[in-house]
Amino acid sequence: MATKASFDIGPVQRAIILAGGLAIGTVSAIAVARGLSGMAPAAPQLKEAAVIVHLSAALPAIPLGLHVLLTRKGTAMHKALGKLWILLMLTAALSALAIRDINHGAFSWIHLFVPLAVITIVRGIAAARAGRIAAHKRNMVGLYIGALLIPGIFTFVPGRLMWVWLFG
Numbered sequence: 001m002a003t004k005a006s007f008d009i010g011p012v013q014r015a016i017i018l019a020g021g022l023a024i025g026t027v028s029a030i031a032v033a034r035g036l037s038g039m040a041p042a043a044p045q046l047k048e049a050a051v052i053v054h055l056s057a058a059l060p061a062i063p064l065g066l067h068v069l070l071t072r073k074g075t076a077m078h079k080a081l082g083k084l085w086i087l088l089m090l091t092a093a094l095s096a097l098a099i100r101d102i103n104h105g106a107f108s109w110i111h112l113f114v115p116l117a118v119i120t121i122v123r124g125i126a127a128a129r130a131g132r133i134a135a136h137k138r139n140m141v142g143l144y145i146g147a148l149l150i151p152g153i154f155t156f157v158p159g160r161l162m163w164v165w166l167f168g
Contacts (some may be wrong), residue, residue, distance in 0.1 A: 008073075009070070009137065009141060014070060016145065017069055017070065017141065017144055017145065017149075018066065018070065019025065019062070020145065020149040021062055021065065021066040021144070021149065022066075024062055024148075024149055024152040024153065024165075025062040025063055025066070027156065027162075028059055028062065028152070028155075028162065029059075030166060031162045031165035031166035032055075032059065032165065033154075034165050034166065035161075040164060040166070040168040041163065041164055041168040043106065043164060044159055045099075045101060045161050046161075048097050048098075048099070048101065049098075049099035050095050050096075050097075051099055051119060051161065053091065053095040054091075054092055054095040054099060055098055057088045057089075057091035057092040057095060058088070058092040058148070058152075060088060061088040061089055061092060061126035061148060062148060062152070064081060064084065064085045064088065065085050065089075065143075065144045065148060067081065068081050068082050068140075069140065069141065069144055073114060077164040083119075083142075086121055086124075086125070089117060089121060089143060089147065089148065090117070090118070090121055092117075092148075093113070093114045093117035093118055093121075093147065094114070094118075096110075096111060096113070096114055097111065097114055102147050102159065102160065110151060110154055112152070113146070113147050113151045116146055116147055117143065117146075117147035120139050120142055120143045120146070120147060121139075121143065122146055123135075123139050124136050124140050124143060127139060157160030
């Protein structure tokens with residue numbers, strides 16, 4: 001049985017996750033509020049089901065992932081919310097494959113995060129089921145940073161939907 005310390009995330013990782021999650025979450029919430037309230041220009045991308053599915057999965061994954069990663073581990077609540085978070089992350093990753101309007105129907109470099117996310121999810125689940133909690137933790141922290149926060153930053157590149165909603 002793993003000790004409580006093996007479930008903890010170190011202070012540097014906690015700070016990165018907390019600061020990054022709060023920053024991306026706050027900026028995203030402002031952008032979505034501006035976009036949906038009509039304060040930003042109309043977004044033709046919202047007519048695509050893939051964009052709606054992607055936003056509907058990625059946006060709640062930000063605070064949920066924060067909660068799962070920063071609260072007590074090993075509880076029934078952690079496991080249930082972790083499964084929900086993984087489902088949201090998988091949905092966000094796979095729905096991104098259908099979003100190609102910015103690159104004229106082709107995949108762009110940001111689609112490289114899709115296999116990263118899927119592979120990390122599979123490895124993280126396998127590690128948890130095998131009782132390799134340290135490996136599970138590394139994968140889940142990596143998933144949050146490498147498949148949610150970093151791509152989240154790139155959603156605010158000029159011309160992308162979140163940029164238009166935030167600054168449009």
